Amino acid sequence: xxxxxxVETVKRGxxxxxxxxxxxxxxIQLGVKKLRYNPQIELLSQVKGQQLRAVRRQAKYLLFELExxxxxxxLGMTGSWRIENDQRKHDHxxxxxxxxxxxxxxxxxxxxxxxxxxxxxxxxxxxFVGLGPDPVVDLGFSGDYLYQKFRGKTAPVKVLIxxxxxxxxxxxxYANEALYLSSINPLKKASKVTRQQCxxxxxxxxxxxxxxxxxxxxxxxxxxxxxxxEGYFQNFLLVYGRDRELCxxxxxxxxxxxxxxxxxxxxxxxxxx
DNA sequence: CCTAAGTCCTGAGTGC
DNA sequence: TGCACTCAGGACTTAG
Numbered sequence: 286x287x288x289x290x291x292v293e294t295v296k297r298g299x300x301x302x303x304x305x306x307x308x309x310x311x312x313i314q315l316g317v318k319k320l321r322y323n324p325q326i327e328l329l330s331q332v333k334g335q336q337l338r339a340v341r342r343q344a345k346y347l348l349f350e351l352e353x354x355x356x357x358x359x360l361g362m363t364g365s366w367r368i369e370n371d372q373r374k375h376d377h378x379x380x381x382x383x384x385x386x387x388x389x390x391x392x393x394x395x396x397x398x399x400x401x402x403x404x405x406x407x408x409x410x411x412x413f414v415g416l417g418p419d420p421v422v423d424l425g426f427s428g429d430y431l432y433q434k435f436r437g438k439t440a441p442v443k444v445l446i447x448x449x450x451x452x453x454x455x456x457x458x459y460a461n462e463a464l465y466l467s468s469i470n471p472l473k474k475a476s477k478v479t480r481q482q483c484x485x486x487x488x489x490x491x492x493x494x495x496x497x498x499x500x501x502x503x504x505x506x507x508x509x510x511x512x513x514x515e516g517y518f519q520n521f522l523l524v525y526g527r528d529r530e531l532c533x534x535x536x537x538x539x540x541x542x543x544x545x546x547x548x549x550x551x552x553x554x555x556x557x558x
Numbered sequence: 559c560c561t562a563a564g565t566c567c568t569g570a571g572t573g574c
Numbered sequence: 575t576g577c578a579c580t581c582a583g584g585a586c587t588t589a590g
Contacts, residue, residue, distance in 0.1 A: 321566090359565085361565080361587095362562070362587090363563080392587095393588050395588085398565090437580095440582095449565085456563055458563060504563095546584085560590100561590090562589090565585105566584105568583090569584105571579105573580105574576105574577090
């Protein structure tokens with residue numbers, strides 16, 4: 286589910302649900318089944334009683350900022366957070382809050398991550414070392430930047446634009462959409478993408494991510510905002526999931542193929558180059 | 559049977 | 575032969 290717009294949507298939802306009053310962590314309970322990465326138990330016990338200061342987003346990660354530590358959450362493919370004191374199948378984390386509410390993490394496929402680490406370790410945390418710029422936050426993300434990153438790369442441009450070391454936040458849905466918006470064929474070798482195409486791609490990436498944030502993300506099957514509601518950017522998708530449907534611009538049938546292991550969609554007429 | 563929003567790991571291949 | 579790097583493919587898991 287969650288690419289940058291979905292994580293940003295969850296972050297904003299959590300902020301409005303949890304804030305602005307002071308709330309602190311009473312206890313954190315983990316389910317029996319493990320997520321992909323899990324916190325050290327002794328660190329978990331250290332955060333009891335700490336106040337929740339903020340909810341942040343770094344790339345596709347959520348960070349609950351406490352007094353001395355961060356709780357890091359990655360939603361994987363099917364993760365979601367909610368406030369609700371009932372229990373459901375696939376609930377894996379319960380965070381008991383000082384106001385009596387319970388913040389619960391739900392994740393059917395358990396591709397998600399949950400970790401705890403001291404604030405001082407943020408910059409050196411292996412999860413964040415080597416990540417590219419954030420398109421909706423960093424001015425360093427530009428066409429010229431992409432052009433530099435694409436030098437000497439024979440991998441398809443779609444693989445590179447989804448590579449979190451090149452740029453964070455872009456997953457399979459928005460990679461397809463951004464390439465369509467900039468009329469670039471997803472199979473094109475990155476090194477052959479022109480500087481001008483890079484400008485278009487950078488702008489399309491920023492635009493599509495911001496538009497999706499405004500829509501509260503894309504809900505295909507699992508994605509839920511922190512309040513439980515769904516996004517609605519799926520109503521505006523131009524190519525993703527539209528195999529054999531007609532291009533909204535030129536009426537040619539949309540094609541699909543696996544690129545870099547992920548299903549990819551493009552218009553063979555609009556995205557020749 | 560097939561597919562799925564993400565990330566990490568392994569192994570093959572290339573160039574030096 | 576070895577090192578560093580790139581790239582392709584699979585693994586993880588459950589639901590529909």
